[in-house]
């Protein structure tokens with residue numbers, strides 16, 4: 328018997344990817360609903376061979392489903408997730424609204440699967456930020472072996488991380504730049520076509536952005552609060568796929584060969600690391616793929632017990648939709664999804 332599933336935010340970048348992935352994996356779906364805002368009522372989205380017509384979130388009876396995969400804004404989730412969770416289904420949320428709530432597990436199945444066991448406190452499980460998700464999959468097995476002291480990350484984040492408006496802006500600016508001159512920025516603070524922007528999110532008082540703070544806060548919650556992590560988040564003119572240059576310092580010795588072996592044997596990771604033109608991953612090649620890819624594994628000779636990595640993943644998949652579906656699969660495997668008779 329399958330589950331009754333609602334995808335909220337089904338017209339968005341992440342929502343559409345959730346529908347694709349639900350169709351690709353073995354998660355048992357009995358009935359599926361595509362939910363979006365009122366303006367999208369009747370808009371058609373694909374679920375395998377089926378065409379689903381979007382329903383209005385305001386009119387939908389959430390007590391008739393078992394699992395809600397949610398990918399709308401944080402403010403929307405703050406208002407809606409508790410109401411939906413109270414109506415019965417488990418909410419797996421992609422926004423930043425609940426990630427640091429002590430009563431809401433923040434889960435990457437390869438990293439902290441056991442945390443799903445206490446999801447019933449609020450019937451909400453949070454997905455991490457897309458850049459954190461791919462980072463922690465690579466950090467966790469190395470931390471288990473040699474205890475991470477400090478991590479320095481620079482991100483190269485694609486425009487799809489800013490939703491479908493972000494992708495439209497890169498496409499339009501790129502098209503127009505040689506003809507009409509670049510169209511003025513709307514979604515991003517500066518021109519993104521043929522440029523990079525060292526700013527994502529909002530500035531905090533300490534000069535970091537909230538996007539950067541999410542990466543250390545979420546790493547602390549999922550792996551270990553003792554890990555010191557500093558980061559610069561950068562938006563780049565790539566449609567899909569986030570990349571990260573990661574420098575790690577360990578308490579215990581760990582060289583590049585052992586790190587490569589550990590990463591090769593770890594869940595959710597593929598190591599592509601040869602010293603030739605095909606021996607490293609780019610975001611273009613990661614688009615549409617499930618795993619997190621690790622390349623350019625090198626000893627860092629400037630510190631004791633240091634390593635450098637290049638980490639790439641599809642931000643709409645492992646960074647968002649895939650991770651959410653994997654959480655649903657984990658809940659299913661552990662018998663933690665409530666199944667009720669259809670209302």
Ligand SMILES: NC(=O)c1ccc[n+]([C@@H]2O[C@H](COP(=O)([O-])OP(=O)(O)OC[C@H]3O[C@@H](n4cnc5c(N)ncnc54)[C@H](OP(=O)(O)O)[C@@H]3O)[C@@H](O)[C@H]2O)c1
Pocket residue numbers: 335336337338339340341342362363364365366367384398399400401403421422423455456457487488489490491492642643646647
């Ligand atoms: N993109 C990523 O890499 C990524 C990664 C991790 C987490 N996230 C998070 O996931 C969430 C969605 O991101 P996205 O990239 O998919 O955004 P998006 O492409 O802009 O899509 C937003 C979705 O939310 C729906 N929506 C907006 N207001 C609504 C309302 N009042 N009621 C019901 N539905 C409403 C939209 O429906 P309409 O079409 O009807 O407006 C659309 O389906 C965000 O919180 C984002 O931070 C994104």
